[in-house]
Amino acid sequence: MTFDHTETSNNDHDLRLKRFLDILETLGKESTDKTPQYLVERALIQLACKDLRQILKKVSYMLDTIELSLHDDTVLQDSLSMWRYQLGTCRNMLFHENISLRRLQGSIKSKVGARSNQISSSSRTNSGNVGYQKDMLQLLEELRELTIAVEYTHKRVESDFQALMSSMSIVESRRAISETEVVSKLTQLAFFFIPLSLVAAIFGMNINEFENKLTWWHWLAVSVSSSSLTYILLYWSKMTNRFQQLSNLMSTLSLNRIRKRTVQWMLVAESIVKKWPIIFKVLVLLVFLAAAAIATFVVASLDSFSIVVRVLICTVAFWAPVLAFGYWWVSVSFFKLPLFSRLMMRVSL
Structure with a gap:
């Protein structure tokens, strides 16, 4: 099954154009005294705000999924690269969206200020100017709320990114600890088998001084002694600490x-x-x-x-x-x- 990117992009373009025309038609019915340029600008801003709200919902759902999966080490390791890419993309996108919203608010405020100066210099007050001022103030309030939502989502993305990195550090620490435990067990096995192998090799040599007088009792005694000595050297620090604790306990009882x-x-x-x-x-x-x-x-x-x-x-x-x-x-x-x-x-x- 093939996937036609051109057909999909054309469908998205047609859908977005239809939404824009619907918004423009709704604004035209509500504001009959507005100019076509104003209606087009207002429809574009409203369409962009709706799209941004949908994006924020998807980002919030993605963050919920990441936060609820941080406890699972297997899912965390399998999805790490994808989550890092998604969080980086969202962080970059939200940063630029925040800048665009602030610039748009500044542009609207400048237009509202210029229109206010024009109205104050005029001797008469037009009802259309009053409606324009009210509409622009409502739009500024909507953009301000949207900016707050973008900033909150951006902070949440940053927090989840730090939590993801911390969780990966914990996972790597656990892996390092498990590998260290495996190496420690191998070391203990080496401390057990190496002395026995050395003693067996010595007893297996054709040394004239032995003259076949060595029995298995001699091998057992030497092996037990050498193994005991190696284990004493291995656990000497732990043994001294235990003896110190035992002496302190006995002194208190x-x-x-x-x-x-x-x-x-x-x-x-x-x-x-x-x-x-x-x-x-x-x-x-x-x-x-x-x-x-x-x-x-x-x-x-x-x-x-x-x-x-x-x-x-x-x-x-x-x-x-x-x-x-x-x-x-x-x-x-x-x-x-x-x-x-x-x-x-x-x-x-």
């Missing part, structure tokens, strides 16, 4: 208050556990004992540690926490007043 809070939470936990069935309580205790036994068997089967080290690991890491938990669990499950809460209450007093 008293030990009695901490004990009372601990007792309160333990009483809440004990009240919840008391509502469980006895079989479930016994099963939980057996699960913890079985886990400690399995962990003890695994550690005891390791030959890379001495017997003393294995006993210390099993005692400190497994059985001491399990016995403490079992003591608390039994006191909660089978005594009216739990022993652990009684002990904590005595300490807190």
